[in-house]
Amino acid sequence: MNCTNCGAPLPPKSNRCKFCKTLNDVDLLNVARRVDGNQETGSRDCPRCAEVLHIVHLDVGGGFGVDRCLTCHGIFFDPGELESVLDESVSKVCEVDYPRLAALVEEEGIEQVKNVTYLKCPDCKKFMNRKAYGSRSGVIVDQCRDHGVWLDGRELHMLLKWTKAGGQIHEQERKAREAEQNKPKLAGPIDDFPSFTREYRAGQIIDATDLFRAVRSIADILF
Ligand SMILES: [Zn+2]
Ligand SMILES: [Zn+2]
Numbered sequence: 001m002n003c004t005n006c007g008a009p010l011p012p013k014s015n016r017c018k019f020c021k022t023l024n025d026v027d028l029l030n031v032a033r034r035v036d037g038n039q040e041t042g043s044r045d046c047p048r049c050a051e052v053l054h055i056v057h058l059d060v061g062g063g064f065g066v067d068r069c070l071t072c073h074g075i076f077f078d079p080g081e082l083e084s085v086l087d088e089s090v091s092k093v094c095e096v097d098y099p100r101l102a103a104l105v106e107e108e109g110i111e112q113v114k115n116v117t118y119l120k121c122p123d124c125k126k127f128m129n130r131k132a133y134g135s136r137s138g139v140i141v142d143q144c145r146d147h148g149v150w151l152d153g154r155e156l157h158m159l160l161k162w163t164k165a166g167g168q169i170h171e172q173e174r175k176a177r178e179a180e181q182n183k184p185k186l187a188g189p190i191d192d193f194p195s196f197t198r199e200y201r202a203g204q205i206i207d208a209t210d211l212f213r214a215v216r217s218i219a220d221i222l223f
């Protein structure tokens with residue numbers, strides 16, 4: 001994805017351009033809005049900037065308002081609202097597009113695990129849990145069990161793309177498989193993408209062979 005202001009590629013998982021510093025407002029581009037609710041302030045504060053969140057009325061799931069920060073573009077969804085947005089903003093997806101899913105992870109970058117900040121729920125102010133939203137979405141949401149989920153700027157956009165590529169179907173199939181197996185899962189995450197990790201696996205086998213050769217040549221020298 002490129003910056004709407006200067007066209008430079010945006011850094012992975014961020015909506016702020018490194019070159020012109022523009023904050024790209026990409027999350028609600030394809031989501032139906034009833035009115036531009038940017039004027040209406042809500043009662044909750046942004047967990048990142050402490051600015052008061054504004055209510056944006058969405059025309060999905062019978063219509064509801066989400067709390068959105070005008071400064072960082074993060075959005076807080078009450079329980080069930082995010083699912084409604086994903087279901088209704090993406091036209092019916094029937095199958096998993098594995099190459100697309102794999103490409104998304106590459107495109108959006110890998111979650112940085114260092115410097116993790118735990119955010120407080122805008123409602124009860126208790127620290128929220130960090131939780132991967134589905135597998136392979138590349139999005140870690142902040143979730144309060146009682147009040148909902150917080151998405152940083154660009155994360156809704158990423159989840160919409162993930163849903164469009166069949167991420168939810170893939171997730172349901174994965175869960176069904178796990179339930180069916182009825183035993184601890186032994187395979188690593190690469191088994192989620194059987195046909196697209198073949199090369200990666202081949203790479204691993206070559207690595208192992210190289211390692212074996214290296215060990216053998218050391219053995220040859222020693223003995
Ligand atoms: Zn820019
Ligand atoms: Zn904010």
Ligand SMILES: [Zn+2]
Pocket residue numbers: 121122123124125126144145146147148
């Ligand atoms: Zn809460």
